[in-house]
Amino acid sequence: MRILERPARRALAALDALATSAYGWAWNPLHQTGTVAVAMLLALLATGLYLVLVYRLGAPAASVARIAADPWLGAWIRSLHRYASDLFVVAAALHAFRLFAQRRSWGPRTLAWISGCGLFLIGLACAWTGYVMAWDTFGERLAREGARLFDVLPIFSEPLSRIFAGDRPVPGAFFFVNLFVHIVLPLAMGIGLWLHVSRLARPTLLPPKRLIWAIVGALTVAAIAFPAALGPAADSFTLAERTPVDLVAAWWLPLSERLPAGVAWSAALAALIAALLVPRVTRRPREGSWAPSHVDPRLCTGCNQCPQDCPWDAITMVPRDDDRPSLVALVDPARCVSCGICAGSCAPMGVGPAGLTGRDQLTALRSCALTALGAAVDSPIVAVCCAQAPVTHVAALRARGALVHQVPCVGNLHSSVVELLVRQGAPGVIVCGCPPRDCVGREGPKWLAERFFNEREAELQPRVERDRVRIATMAGGDLRGTLAAYDDFARHVAALRRPEREANVELQAECAPPALAEDAS
Amino acid sequence: MSSAHRLARVASAAVMTIVAIMALARATALPLAYHPSPAARLRLSFSARPERIEVCRTLSAEELAQRPEHMRQRVECDGKFASYRLRIDVDGRPAGESVVRGAGLRHDRPLYVLREYDIPPGRHAVHVTFERREQTDDDAEAFAPAVAVGADTGIFAGRAQREAAEHARRAEAAIPKRLQFDTTLVFAPRRVTLLTFDAERRALRLFGAL
Ligand code: SF4
Ligand code: SF4
Numbered sequence: 001m002r003i004l005e006r007p008a009r010r011a012l013a014a015l016d017a018l019a020t021s022a023y024g025w026a027w028n029p030l031h032q033t034g035t036v037a038v039a040m041l042l043a044l045l046a047t048g049l050y051l052v053l054v055y056r057l058g059a060p061a062a063s064v065a066r067i068a069a070d071p072w073l074g075a076w077i078r079s080l081h082r083y084a085s086d087l088f089v090v091a092a093a094l095h096a097f098r099l100f101a102q103r104r105s106w107g108p109r110t111l112a113w114i115s116g117c118g119l120f121l122i123g124l125a126c127a128w129t130g131y132v133m134a135w136d137t138f139g140e141r142l143a144r145e146g147a148r149l150f151d152v153l154p155i156f157s158e159p160l161s162r163i164f165a166g167d168r169p170v171p172g173a174f175f176f177v178n179l180f181v182h183i184v185l186p187l188a189m190g191i192g193l194w195l196h197v198s199r200l201a202r203p204t205l206l207p208p209k210r211l212i213w214a215i216v217g218a219l220t221v222a223a224i225a226f227p228a229a230l231g232p233a234a235d236s237f238t239l240a241e242r243t244p245v246d247l248v249a250a251w252w253l254p255l256s257e258r259l260p261a262g263v264a265w266s267a268a269l270a271a272l273i274a275a276l277l278v279p280r281v282t283r284r285p286r287e288g289s290w291a292p293s294h295v296d297p298r299l300c301t302g303c304n305q306c307p308q309d310c311p312w313d314a315i316t317m318v319p320r321d322d323d324r325p326s327l328v329a330l331v332d333p334a335r336c337v338s339c340g341i342c343a344g345s346c347a348p349m350g351v352g353p354a355g356l357t358g359r360d361q362l363t364a365l366r367s368c369a370l371t372a373l374g375a376a377v378d379s380p381i382v383a384v385c386c387a388q389a390p391v392t393h394v395a396a397l398r399a400r401g402a403l404v405h406q407v408p409c410v411g412n413l414h415s416s417v418v419e420l421l422v423r424q425g426a427p428g429v430i431v432c433g434c435p436p437r438d439c440v441g442r443e444g445p446k447w448l449a450e451r452f453f454n455e456r457e458a459e460l461q462p463r464v465e466r467d468r469v470r471i472a473t474m475a476g477g478d479l480r481g482t483l484a485a486y487d488d489f490a491r492h493v494a495a496l497r498r499p500e501r502e503a504n505v506e507l508q509a510e511c512a513p514p515a516l517a518e519d520a521s
Numbered sequence: 522m523s524s525a526h527r528l529a530r531v532a533s534a535a536v537m538t539i540v541a542i543m544a545l546a547r548a549t550a551l552p553l554a555y556h557p558s559p560a561a562r563l564r565l566s567f568s569a570r571p572e573r574i575e576v577c578r579t580l581s582a583e584e585l586a587q588r589p590e591h592m593r594q595r596v597e598c599d600g601k602f603a604s605y606r607l608r609i610d611v612d613g614r615p616a617g618e619s620v621v622r623g624a625g626l627r628h629d630r631p632l633y634v635l636r637e638y639d640i641p642p643g644r645h646a647v648h649v650t651f652e653r654r655e656q657t658d659d660d661a662e663a664f665a666p667a668v669a670v671g672a673d674t675g676i677f678a679g680r681a682q683r684e685a686a687e688h689a690r691r692a693e694a695a696i697p698k699r700l701q702f703d704t705t706l707v708f709a710p711r712r713v714t715l716l717t718f719d720a721e722r723r724a725l726r727l728f729g730a731l
Pocket of ligand 1: 295301304306345349351
């Protein structure tokens with residue numbers, strides 16, 4: 001399955017670029033598929049509340065036909081309800097695809113993956129029961145298929161399919177149970193959603209308000225312009241030649257109808273097992289770039305910043321086992337996703353996955369970017385780019401004359417790196433991160449801005465001229481935006497005086513905690 | 522961002538949104554074939570209790586004496602539930618044949634029949650037989666004999682008679698040993714004709730027919 005990750009990544013990059021070129025990265029709905037799915041759940045709850053009030057269990061088809069015929073309220077609310085359910089399915093599927101392609105489906109994310117699979121299945125089941133409620137030809141088709149599938153399981157002694165045989169009216173109990181399930185499933189989704197985000201320190205549940213309204217507005221327009229189809233009322237004695245089929249929420253129906261019930265169950269089970277096994281088959285050994293974060297207790301001053309910044313609640317403060325009075329940070333490897341955000345949060349550079357601590361970053365900088373900077377006749381602007389950045393953008397910056405220094409995520413970036421660059425003569429440093437809602441470390445761009453411009457702990461020191469530092473967003477599909485940000489910064493920097501290069505800048509030593517500095521002396 | 526660029530972006534966003542909405546609206550109501558053939562359908566649907574085929578014997582006075590009083594059941598039966606053969610012929614040709622048993626692991630629950638046969642529209646002779654497969658006959662007479670009224674006393678008084686009555690009632694509630702339906706029907710395209718078991722008349726009949 002890991003072999004699929006690379007093509008999936010390429011496909012995702014192409015989709016992202018397409019959506020960004022149309023909407024801009026700030027509005028790109030593909031960057032927030034998870035939250036769009038949650039927003040759709042809320043839209044479903046709101047519209048469903050109205051529909052359930054006007055729905056009649058005793059006359060399901062007639063009551064839905066009446067709702068659909070009401071041009072003022074019923075017709076568009078019903079259509080909006082249906083389109084929201086379809087968008088939920090699309091958003092949830094894209095969300096899973098995104099996480100798979102970005103290799104975010106294993107390790108501490110396993111619980112989120114598995115609960116996500118459950119949420120997706122519940123969503124499909126909800127859509128199924130919702131269609132049956134309408135009791136048109138499509139609803140009947142779904143109900144019959146469901147009955148056919150369940151009849152091969154040793155659950156009910158009387159075949160469910162007899163409910164629709166026609167020798168008696170479809171019992172009200174059937175519609176009651178169907179409605180009950182349709183209402184109870186969203187409650188189960190609430191629990192599933194809680195599980196889904198339970199590992200996150202600060203889950204983002206909804207897209208920005210303006211995006212919610214834009215999506216709901218677009219769906220409302222769709223609901224008015226293209227009212228959701230309603231087939232003729234179900235009739236046990238008529239064989240419909242064709243029915244409208246929702247290929248989004250009931251994509252499985254044409255497949256299942258072609259298979260014997262036992263085979264359909266086996267295929268569904270195999271697909272479910274394959275989905276649940278994704279975390280297992282995509283997991284990596286926890287070493288190299290996947291190694292969990294680690295605290296150097298000698299450097300940790302107990303400032304309590306990394307537990308606050310870690311997006312995965314993987315760090316706690318515990319008593320020290322030496323005689324220093326402060327607490328010390330401790331990483332729980334089972335919760336750590338190796339995002340490296342903590343590396344940027346620690347002023348004394350005492351925490352981070354192997355190779356990513358502030359000290360490691362300074363070493364890496366000295367070994368390449370600083371050498372190149374020193375060798376340059378006319379010091380170039382340094383562009384610190386996220387490793388996830390599109391290669392075309394990075395190449396374009398190089399072509400503009402920038403010295404590119406790549407980091408795994410801008411959220412890892414220790415402010416000392418930027419300080420060292422400026423003190424070593426870089427006229428300006430532009431840090432190009434991913435769109436905030438598309439950060440694989442969840443909160444990289446947010447913490448970066450806070451540390452650089454709002455004095456969050458591990459802040460960029462006041463001695464670094466803020467005029468020489470800028471944060472930009474680099475999103476696939478928006479090369480023009482990346483270059484515009486760079487050019488604007490380059491013009492700004494050109495107007496500043498040339499910086500002086502300081503000799504012997506030793507930030508590792510400057511940042512060491514007092515205790516260690518004393519030991520050293 | 523220049524205003525021309527902003528305008529281009531708004532236009533592309535609008536186009537993409539409209540395309541996405543139309544694709545969604547289309548994909549959510551795609552007319553797909555369900556019963557593409559104009560065939561009519563004969564549906565058999567009913568449920569009934571299967572017969573219980575029992576061999577019964579009356580216990581002797583000595584056997585009864587060896588048992589505690591609350592277990593002195595005078596007639597003991599051993600048996601199983603019947604199974605049935607269902608066969609449908611259309612215009613003299615077999616359309617389907619199957620064995621029907623009561624539901625449940627021991628087949629002691631009611632039997633349920635739901636069979637559907639596609640039939641070309643038009644007039645067709647339909648012949649349905651539903652008959653018990655087991656040849657052995659019930660030993661119902663075992664209940665009738667000689668347990669004299671008053672043989673059981675106290676709170677057990679009349680027990681043998683009650684058991685016999687219950688046995689007879691169950692036999693009466695069960696589906697007959699043999700059912701047959703033989704007629705010529707006109708089948709309309711894409712219409713379902715439903716054949717069911719009328720428990721009151723104890724016969725197969727067309728649903729809706731008097
Ligand atoms: S940020 Fe650094 S110093 Fe502060 S608690 Fe974490 S490891 Fe210790
Ligand atoms: S790398 Fe650091 S910030 Fe990221 S999950 Fe691990 S401990 Fe938390």
